Amino acid sequence: MSIVLHHVPASRSFRVLWLLQEMGLTPEIRTYAIQDGSLRTPDFLEKSPAGRIPALEIDGQVIHESGAITEYLCETRPQYGLGREVGHPERVEFLEAMHYAETAGHLIANLNLQWIFLRDPAQRSDTVVKIEARRLAGALAPFESRFAKQDFILPSGFSAADTMMSFSFFAARRYVRLETFPNILAYLDRVHARPAYKAARELDGSPNFPAEDFYEVRS
Numbered sequence: 001m002s003i004v005l006h007h008v009p010a011s012r013s014f015r016v017l018w019l020l021q022e023m024g025l026t027p028e029i030r031t032y033a034i035q036d037g038s039l040r041t042p043d044f045l046e047k048s049p050a051g052r053i054p055a056l057e058i059d060g061q062v063i064h065e066s067g068a069i070t071e072y073l074c075e076t077r078p079q080y081g082l083g084r085e086v087g088h089p090e091r092v093e094f095l096e097a098m099h100y101a102e103t104a105g106h107l108i109a110n111l112n113l114q115w116i117f118l119r120d121p122a123q124r125s126d127t128v129v130k131i132e133a134r135r136l137a138g139a140l141a142p143f144e145s146r147f148a149k150q151d152f153i154l155p156s157g158f159s160a161a162d163t164m165m166s167f168s169f170f171a172a173r174r175y176v177r178l179e180t181f182p183n184i185l186a187y188l189d190r191v192h193a194r195p196a197y198k199a200a201r202e203l204d205g206s207p208n209f210p211a212e213d214f215y216e217v218r219s
């Protein structure tokens, strides 16, 4: 079975790459860059109408949206136990985490645009970056108390809620000092120790956009 992942290193498509590795599936990876126009070709727009990654070719179709891909993989490959099916006691928490990942994700996207992708840094708004970094910290805060009680996003253990949500923690590090969230850092250590996570990182590739480790907001 051929699986093709349309991918940008260190981006949301890592969610899918890692979930596939948790399932023992290694896709063919086609790598794009956000700034070089490769996501706006007619060929790619047929796969992903807004020109976004990830897009996954699997089972004779192309799926876009990381959350939809994640739910599809869990539903069609239940043997890995990474989803929480309808009727499962954790179903609602699972769906909440799946979508909350994009509540955090859109804040990160706004900050990425302001700090990394604006061609002219003079166009950056100090007000917007300050507000969005605060809102991002606020979106991460509930997980600090959650990880005081449990090792992973769901009480019963590791699931695709982790492969979806973790990207937000990785990417948030550029804008929020995670040292103020020690339980989230301990969670990330648990995630980093997973063999499938390590394998996915090997396949991910180096970021092909110019990101700094941390962006300090002027007060």
Ligand SMILES: N[C@@H](CCC(=O)N[C@@H](CS)C(=O)NCC(=O)O)C(=O)O
Pocket: 008, 011, 012, 013, 034, 039, 051, 052, 053, 054, 064, 065, 066, 067, 102, 109
């Ligand atoms: N909700 C979508 C968002 C996808 C998305 O915006 N991906 C970013 C990379 S993290 C992208 O493709 N950006 C390219 C662009 O904005 O032109 C998902 O979760 O798949």
